[in-house]
Amino acid sequence: MSSRPILLTHASQVLTLCGPESPRRGLQMGDLGIVPDGALLLDEGKIIAVGTTDDVAKHDLSLHAEEIDCRGKVVLPGFVDSHTHPVFTAPRLVDFEKRIAGASYEEIAEAGGGIRSSIRGVRAASVEQLAEHVLKALQEMAAYGTTTVEAKSGYGLDLESELKSLYAIQLASESWSGTVVATLLGAHVVPPEYRDNAEAYVDVVCEQMIPAVAERKLANYVDVFCERGAFTLEQSMQILQCAVAHGLKTRAHVCQLAAAELGSLLKVHPASLDHMDFVADTDIASLAHSDTIATLLPAANYFLGLDHFPPARKLIESGVAVALATDYNPGTSPTPSMQFVLSVACTHMKMSPAEAIAAATINGACALGLQARKGSLEPGKDADIAIFTAEDYRELAYWFGVNRWERVIAAGQDISKAPDVSCSALSAEV
Numbered sequence: 385m386s387s388r389p390i391l392l393t394h395a396s397q398v399l400t401l402c403g404p405e406s407p408r409r410g411l412q413m414g415d416l417g418i419v420p421d422g423a424l425l426l427d428e429g430k431i432i433a434v435g436t437t438d439d440v441a442k443h444d445l446s447l448h449a450e451e452i453d454c455r456g457k458v459v460l461p462g463f464v465d466s467h468t469h470p471v472f473t474a475p476r477l478v479d480f481e482k483r484i485a486g487a488s489y490e491e492i493a494e495a496g497g498g499i500r501s502s503i504r505g506v507r508a509a510s511v512e513q514l515a516e517h518v519l520k521a522l523q524e525m526a527a528y529g530t531t532t533v534e535a536k537s538g539y540g541l542d543l544e545s546e547l548k549s550l551y552a553i554q555l556a557s558e559s560w561s562g563t564v565v566a567t568l569l570g571a572h573v574v575p576p577e578y579r580d581n582a583e584a585y586v587d588v589v590c591e592q593m594i595p596a597v598a599e600r601k602l603a604n605y606v607d608v609f610c611e612r613g614a615f616t617l618e619q620s621m622q623i624l625q626c627a628v629a630h631g632l633k634t635r636a637h638v639c640q641l642a643a644a645e646l647g648s649l650l651k652v653h654p655a656s657l658d659h660m661d662f663v664a665d666t667d668i669a670s671l672a673h674s675d676t677i678a679t680l681l682p683a684a685n686y687f688l689g690l691d692h693f694p695p696a697r698k699l700i701e702s703g704v705a706v707a708l709a710t711d712y713n714p715g716t717s718p719t720p721s722m723q724f725v726l727s728v729a730c731t732h733m734k735m736s737p738a739e740a741i742a743a744a745t746i747n748g749a750c751a752l753g754l755q756a757r758k759g760s761l762e763p764g765k766d767a768d769i770a771i772f773t774a775e776d777y778r779e780l781a782y783w784f785g786v787n788r789w790e791r792v793i794a795a796g797q798d799i800s801k802a803p804d805v806s807c808s809a810l811s812a813e814v
């Protein structure tokens with residue numbers, strides 16, 4: 385794409401999501417700030433003007449801009465996928481078949497599958513191999529309309545492999561025009577070698593991983609899996625408080641299998657609490673009065689064939705700020721598609737299409753602390769734009785199993801047809 389300004393014109397709808405730089409709650413989630421026959425003017429990676437085609441065309445910069453006709457298209461902020469696990473080497477196809485045939489999580493783990501197979505793969509891989517996989521995942525996400533991705537480590541589970549995973553995220557992000565936010569998930573599960581001594585592994589996370597990651601500035605966030613079979617609330621608090629002490633921000637996987645008491649977690653002001661399939665009513669009230677985003681991951685419930693989904697309606701109607709993300713990972717949610725997440729959010733959690741889009745854009749940006757730059761189409765914000773073939777935004781959630789993607793722009797660059805960068809093009813000078 386040229387370095388000239390870009391003028392998008394005559395879009396059926398431009399979804400501006402304009403408003404305060406704060407998460408949308410309750411009825412606000414249904415207001416997408418739609419401009420019919422909309423236009424956008426972009427220059428030097430930023431949004432210059434938004435409005436009707438008539439109005440934006442009058443801007444001085446529009447005179448010599450490269451024009452893209454968006455008739456029959458819906459234009460919206462690029463999706464912000466605020467929860468992904470892209471650092472792994474192989475899909476878990478045997479586990480998939482076994483679970484379909486009725487095997488339990490424990491039976492899959494006993495047979496050497498589950499997260500252990502991903503751990504083996506990451507520990508054996510080079511940083512370049514991991515970076516290549518992450519870059520392919522980022523490119524695939526972009527091809528479904530995503531321009532900002534939170535990427536977690538968490539399949540290395542020793543100091544060296546967690547650092548390697550975060551270097552791979554950094555390396556891949558340097559070859560991608562979208563924005564990547566890295567998260568240390570050293571506390572994903574207790575690795576096999578610490579099976580009988582979880583406390584000792586928590587010490588590794590707190591005394592080795594978090595200080596090393598903070599010192600090397602390899603991640604903005606520390607995440608923890610606070611769940612039965614992973615880390616207790618006390619262990620999770622120890623890890624999150626250690627992160628805060630090292631100047632890192634926090635988030636947590638919680639309430640996926642059973643309700644946990646959220647009061648103490650909220651005291652460390654996590655940016656988000658993710659999954660939230662089972663939440664106590666008293667905690668919903670506390671969440672509604674906090675800045676913490678509830679990030680719902682319904683593609684995982686879909687893939688696991690669960691009947692139960694996160695209580696999105698109750699959360700939204702109680703004033704909790706809700707975001708949506710893919711949870712892209714090889715075990716429970718192998719999808720790069722935020723469009724699919726919109727579909728599942730509407731059909732299985734009864735979110736309206738407008739609420740789902742707000743959750744996948746501005747509220748996702750808030751979950752990553754990027755609301756001043758991302759998540760809405762307003763002058764001064766980053767030119768991260770997704771363009772879909774549709775007359776009406778509701779089609780994004782309505783059609784499923786297809787990609788309505790037309791063009792994706794990140795920081796003013798068209799990344800729709802990004803070159804397939806191979807390992808050889810990546811340099812491991814990290």
Ligand SMILES: [Zn+2]
Nearest residue numbers: 467469637711
């Ligand atoms: Zn996750």
